[in-house]
Amino acid sequence: MVFWNLSKVQRGFNTMSSLLELAKSNYSSDPVTKPLRYYEIYEQALREEGLSPKFILEIGVYEGESTKALAKCFPTAHIVAVDLNLRKIDFSGYENVHYLQCDQTDSAKLQSICRDNFPDGVDLVIDDASHIGHLSRLTFNSVFPHVRSGGLYIIEDWGTGYWDTWMDGGRFTDSIVPGSADKIAKKIPSHHFGMVGFVKSLVDYTATDDIAKNQAVAHRLTSRLILYAGRFRSLRNIVERMPRVKLWLTGVHNVPANTQNTPKSLSHAELPRLKSLKFFPGVCIASKA
Ligand SMILES: C[S@@+](CC[C@H](N)C(=O)[O-])C[C@H]1O[C@@H](n2cnc3c(N)ncnc32)[C@H](O)[C@@H]1O
Structure with missing residues (x-):
């Protein structure tokens, strides 16, 4: 004691x-x-x-x-x-x-x-x-x-x-998530006012490990092309219909879901x-x- x-x-x-x-x-x-x-x-x-x-x-x-x-x-x-x-x-x-x-x-x-x-x-x-x-x-x-x-x-x-x-507050509205998953949305709407x-x-x-992985992938030329191509819905749809290609892309090249979450002003090392x-x-x- x-x-x-x-x-x-x-x-x-x-x-x-x-x-x-x-x-x-x-x-x-x-x-x-x-x-x-x-x-x-x-x-x-x-x-x-x-x-x-x-x-x-x-x-x-x-x-x-x-x-x-x-x-x-x-x-x-x-x-x-x-x-x-x-x-x-x-x-x-x-x-x-x-x-x-x-x-x-x-x-x-x-x-x-x-x-x-x-x-x-x-x-x-x-x-x-x-x-x-x-x-x-x-x-x-x-x-x-x-x-x-x-x-x-x-x-x-x-x-x-x-x-x-509140000065920068806003009323909450719950996000409506579609009942089915036939089309995967990239964003889940979320309240983001003020604090x-x-x-x-x-x-x-x-999530710095995932951010690092994403940044490492984005440096490679093929990955950059995949990222670029991924922005076009028609190409995405083609890939969605080819599971082996999709697996190759996501498995080998780890296509990131979202590249916009990394603050632009900070490098990965600075996060x-x-x-x-x-x-x-x-x-x-x-x-x-
Ligand atoms: C909620 S009170 C603090 C209460 C205190 N911590 C307690 O629990 O007893 C908020 C304080 O933040 C101060 N304040 C408001 N804006 C500020 C700013 N921009 N920089 C520094 N202090 C600020 C106010 O003067 C006020 O004294």
Whole structure:
């Protein structure tokens, strides 16, 4: 028992209370702050990764409620908490918190904050700022390269993408999939507004092996021709009627289903690598490979 406690102290956890319990003791029920169930999700995610974060970046602080819960739970962690608008928050007693002004879209400033504070990488990032898809994606692009292998990048409130009233949200309509499969559609329609579109785009980064395979294939001349020919429906129909040819094409040359998912600006080597991407109501957690 003594050894168990000791190892917890060494790993930086507050041995007395869980993140959820600490958050409860501080909870204002102000709707702008996160609901308590998020803390439960974070705690579980950290446990599953065996991660006790020593370097934490929180983007979106508001009155500091979540920052204080994190600071109490991880008393030996170095926590940088940034917000567009600095408020008068009493962080006395929270010496491990560094509260800074920063716009989540200011890539240069975010990167310099990361370099200065987390030279060996950041363990935990929580983006609880604007909840606007485009801005959150900019933040991800700036900060994710600074997350260390095994670290977590958490995106809060992605459900705003389903809100008609939200700046970049839109009402959900379920996709109608044809009952038969005589004609294979290349796209399955999917809700892609705002934050929903952003977090779904991260699925690409869990498929880097397939993307690499596709890119390797696309380099060969024959494959390029096949890709080109595949764009013409009549040719596709002919191939569909010749199972042996189809097998040869798909088996040997691995004709890719879709070449448009690779972001044009990033080479395969530059793509972020995700170990996993987990979705919860309101919370999306990317773990870095
Ligand atoms: C939902 S609140 C944060 C709540 C806090 N994390 C908590 O759980 O108690 C969102 C915060 O993000 C900040 N914010 C909004 N847009 C931002 C931006 N572009 N860059 C940085 N912070 C931003 C707001 O000022 C606000 O304080």
